[in-house]
Amino acid sequence: xxxxxxxxxxxxxxxxxxxxxxxxxxxxxxxxxxxxxxxxxxxxxxxxxxxxxxxxxxxxxxxxxxxxxxxxxxxxxxxxxxxxxxxxxxxxxxxxxxxxxxxxxxxxxxxxxxxxxxxxxxxxxxxxxxxxxxxxxxxxxxxxxxxxxxxxxxxxxxxxxxxxxxxxxxxxxxxxxxxxxxxxxxxxxxxxxxxxxxxxxxxxxxxxxxxxxxxxxxxxxxxxxxxxxxxxxxxxxxxxxxxxxxxxxxxxxxxxxxxxxxxxxxxxxxxxxxxxxxxxxxxxxxxxxxxxxxxxxxxxxxxxxxxx
Amino acid sequence: xxxxxxxxxxxxxxxxxxxxxxxxxxxxxxxxxxxxxxxxxxxxxxxxxxxxxxxxxxxxxxxxxxxxxxxxxxxxxxxxxxxxxxxxxxxxxxxxxxxxxxxxxxxxxxxxxxxxxxxxxxxxxxxxxxxxxxxxxxxxxxxxxxxxxxxxxxxxxxxxxxxxxxxxxxxxxxxxxxxxxxxxxxxxxxxxxxxxxxxxxxxxxxxxxxxxxxxxxxxxxxxxxxxxxxxxxxxxxxxxxxxxxxxxxxxxxxxxxxxxxxxxxxxxxxxxxxx
Numbered sequence: 001x002x003x004x005x006x007x008x009x010x011x012x013x014x015x016x017x018x019x020x021x022x023x024x025x026x027x028x029x030x031x032x033x034x035x036x037x038x039x040x041x042x043x044x045x046x047x048x049x050x051x052x053x054x055x056x057x058x059x060x061x062x063x064x065x066x067x068x069x070x071x072x073x074x075x076x077x078x079x080x081x082x083x084x085x086x087x088x089x090x091x092x093x094x095x096x097x098x099x100x101x102x103x104x105x106x107x108x109x110x111x112x113x114x115x116x117x118x119x120x121x122x123x124x125x126x127x128x129x130x131x132x133x134x135x136x137x138x139x140x141x142x143x144x145x146x147x148x149x150x151x152x153x154x155x156x157x158x159x160x161x162x163x164x165x166x167x168x169x170x171x172x173x174x175x176x177x178x179x180x181x182x183x184x185x186x187x188x189x190x191x192x193x194x195x196x197x198x199x200x201x202x203x204x205x206x207x208x209x210x211x212x213x214x215x216x217x218x219x220x221x222x223x224x225x226x227x228x229x230x231x232x233x234x235x236x237x238x239x240x241x242x243x244x245x246x247x248x249x250x251x252x253x254x255x256x257x258x259x260x261x262x263x264x265x266x267x268x269x270x271x272x273x274x275x276x277x278x279x280x281x282x283x284x285x286x287x288x289x290x291x292x293x294x295x296x297x298x299x300x301x302x303x304x305x306x307x308x
Numbered sequence: 309x310x311x312x313x314x315x316x317x318x319x320x321x322x323x324x325x326x327x328x329x330x331x332x333x334x335x336x337x338x339x340x341x342x343x344x345x346x347x348x349x350x351x352x353x354x355x356x357x358x359x360x361x362x363x364x365x366x367x368x369x370x371x372x373x374x375x376x377x378x379x380x381x382x383x384x385x386x387x388x389x390x391x392x393x394x395x396x397x398x399x400x401x402x403x404x405x406x407x408x409x410x411x412x413x414x415x416x417x418x419x420x421x422x423x424x425x426x427x428x429x430x431x432x433x434x435x436x437x438x439x440x441x442x443x444x445x446x447x448x449x450x451x452x453x454x455x456x457x458x459x460x461x462x463x464x465x466x467x468x469x470x471x472x473x474x475x476x477x478x479x480x481x482x483x484x485x486x487x488x489x490x491x492x493x494x495x496x497x498x499x500x501x502x503x504x505x506x507x508x509x510x511x512x513x514x515x516x517x518x519x520x521x522x523x524x525x526x527x528x529x530x531x532x533x534x535x536x537x538x539x540x541x542x543x544x545x546x547x548x549x550x551x552x553x554x555x556x557x558x559x560x561x562x563x564x565x566x567x568x569x570x571x572x573x574x575x576x577x578x579x580x581x582x583x
Contacts (some may be wrong), residue, residue, distance in 0.1 A: 033400035037393035044454025048431035131333035139515035141536040146336040155351035245424040265426040292422035
């Protein structure tokens with residue numbers, strides 16, 4: 001009797017295990033399967049991130065004396081970055097870029113397309129959505145030139161349409177130009193996310209609100225927003241992270257004129273790769289990675305809360 | 309009465325808004341659609357007089373077609389590595405309880421979002437410099453693969469979790485070895501997920517500018533994304549016949565692939581599928 005129970009227990013355990021590992025892979029082979037991927041990730045993703053820590057405290061340069069024998073300089077790179085007028089201005093421009101083009105621009109455009117196009121005729125709706133998606137999937141060096149051409153001073157489409165001859169948008173309003181560009185470029189993600197979020201709102205709630213006289217803005221504020229609050233937060237965090245790491249503005253203004261649109265990615269490129277100041281560039285890289293980490297941790301916490 | 313007026317105004321407002329959105333999103337794109345077929349290409353989007361002469365300029369340029377080929381090499385190489393390694397890893401992680409599995413996946417997700425090409429530009433450049441992989445297409449492929457793998461594993465693991473295990477069990481009952489099960493059962497079942505990851509990787513690499521821009525030196529090794537940039541930044545007057553036709557040819561593959569995947573597998577939205 002006792003024997004029987006123990007063997008049936010063993011059976012149960014074996015079944016449980018086979019359910020987990022249905023192909024009979026075994027732990028050894030499983031680790032072998034994971035190893036090549038982990039190796040590449042370690043060498044080309046983890047190691048660079050950790051190396052940034054070391055590089056940031058040296059005066060590493062590509063050429064010259066410091067290239068042969070990099071010296072430990074402690075926190076000098078961080079201190080000089082934090083007191084550097086150019087770095088602080090770059091940080092401010094980055095904040096404006098993320099707030100203006102992602103948090104406000106992409107979210108608002110994406111929501112507008114997702115919400116106001118719901119009752120519109122199908123053909124019109126599909127056309128707008130297709131254009132928004134096209135803006136998102138075309139390679140960045142192509143869209144960059146499309147905007148350069150459109151905003152061109154003498155022959156651009158925008159000046160022709162507005163009748164503003166000779167307005168050099170990229171020289172006179174470089175930040176505004178890349179902000180509007182990035183709102184255009186990335187609105188698709190918010191549109192897709194909000195479309196699927198809006199589809200989960202029970203129609204009865206919208207109907208009730210309409211009966212009670214809530215229309216337009218009141219309806220969005222009192223019915224729609226409370227229902228998609230989580231999605232708004234998810235969307236804001238993700239597009240902020242991506243916009244913060246976006247290098248495409250370099251293709252349009254290259255940080256110019258006069259560093260007026262030099263956001264952090266462009267700053268790192270100019271300082272480290274162009275001018276060879278790798279230690280200084282690495283220090284700013286680390287600051288960027290830390291900011292990324294903060295945004296990502298917020299996002300992961302949000303995911304966990306929603307799951308539990 | 310009052311409410312009909314309000315409804316009409318609302319309707320007008322809605323169509324003004326739709327019109328604005330249409331113009332705003334279409335305006336930059338019009339140039340790319342019209343100019344390749346215009347006999348006098350300018351920076352302004354105009355109705356073209358339908359000529360194919362501009363494509364001759366494209367064929368005559370020594371770098372244009374070569375760079376598209378380079379893009380194919382980079383995209384195919386990276387997609388192959390990402391697909392192979394991500395499929396193996398995600399399958400093992402989905403089916404076998406390796407110690408620390410959940411922590412590993414959590415760390416992967418975190419890593420892929422914080423160590424971006426932009427933030428890790430400096431150490432990546434130096435690493436490749438030390439490894440002697442500057443100006444090497446293999447170097448670009450490896451860096452891109454390392455960057456894409458975490459997200460690919462994460463998405464595929466989710467996908468593998470949702471595929472039924474009963475087929476694998478029956479195949480085992482009939483005496484198939486674990487590798488046979490993988491090749492004949494798991495891969496066919498997981499095909500939509502694998503196709504999604506393959507297309508996603510190709511699209512990511514196809515459009516990537518920064519990594520080949522900092523790691524490659526010779527123009528004849530550069531992919532289309534970098535060569536496109538040099539077309540309009542280097543050397544005097546930009547050749548608009550070349551730029552317009554090249555833009556079109558360079559963009560078509562990603563549009564086609566996007567259409568293919570969304571038709572075939574109906575993926576309209578997968579959180580963070582494009583970064």
